[in-house]
Amino acid sequence: MDFHCHLDLYPNARDVCAQAVKKNEFTWLVTTSPRAYTATSRVLGGHENLLITPGLHPELVHERYGELESLLEQIKHAGAVGEVGLDGSKRFQRSYDFQLKVFNAVVSQCAKLGGRVLSIHSRQAVRDVLSILDGHPGYGIAVLHWFTGTASELKTASDMGCWFSIGPAAFNSASGKALAKKLPRHRVVPESDGPFAQVNGETVMPWSSRQTAVLLADAWALPVDEVILSLEVNSHRLIGLIRAAG
Structure with a gap:
């Protein structure tokens, strides 16, 4: 299982996709722009266990803001x-107002349509x-991908019913390991962010x-x-919630 992967951006995307379809019961391919969603769906789509979804990565909002209406339609x-x-890091502060407009519009659209499952980037913007x-x-349903907020923000998100997707790279830092210990165990799914x-x-x-799973077992002190x-x-x-929303 992989609930957050940029499968289309691997150097050998077709080969990696073929392996993922064979090895994984389910892979969620998140895209970075409406145009990327259209192209990726055409090239890598057609597999029952591969979910390809429309998106607009906050890091790209400054150059892809004009694609917002396409995203809302998708x-x-x-x-x-x-x-x-949202990405509140210094590198993307100049586009933050546009990011807010895009994310507001996306979440509003999801609410109008009866609800969607969202894979959400929240670096320094929880x-x-x-x-x-x-x-x-x-x-x-919000799935906060590679959560890097504070312990207090994690508790607030958890209390709101958010899910969390986490991968091996999240354990590279001491803060990542500390947050992993506090994740709500009934709402955690694996990701790669490859x-x-x-x-x-x-x-x-x-x-x-x-x-x-091995890294989480160590964090949670479980077999x-x-x-x-x-x-x-x-x-x-x-997966059942995603299918129900579709």
Whole structure:
């Protein structure tokens, strides 16, 4: 299982896609722009266990803002959305007002359509992400990908019913390991965030869920088999929510 992967951006995307379809029960391919969604769906689509969703990555909003209307139209025909969200880091501060407009519009559209499952980027912007979600009741389900906020923000998000997708690279830092210990175990699913995520200089692949389970087992002080089972149960529940929204 992989609930957040940029499968189309691996250097050998077709080959990696073929392997993921064979090895994984489910892979969620999040796209970075409406145009990318259209192209990726055409080239890599057609597999029952591969979900490709429309998105507009906050890091690209400054150059792809004009695609917002296309994204809102694509959401009408999808049960899930991603990657979307906010990035409050210094590098992207200049586009933050536009990011807010895009994310507000996306969450509002999801609420109008009866709810969607969203894979959300929230780097240094957790409070604003949660505020926007809270302001649109009925938006659906939020899956906070590679969460890097504070322990207090994690508790707030958890209390709001947010899900969390986590991969091996999240354990590269001490803060990442500390947050992993506090994740709500019944709403955690595996991700890779490949090809961007790396562990020991190696690109994380879409079939890394067992590696994630091993790291979570250490964080939660539980047997690996128990964590694997928990992730499988969570994953099937989330897949059911995605299908219901579609």
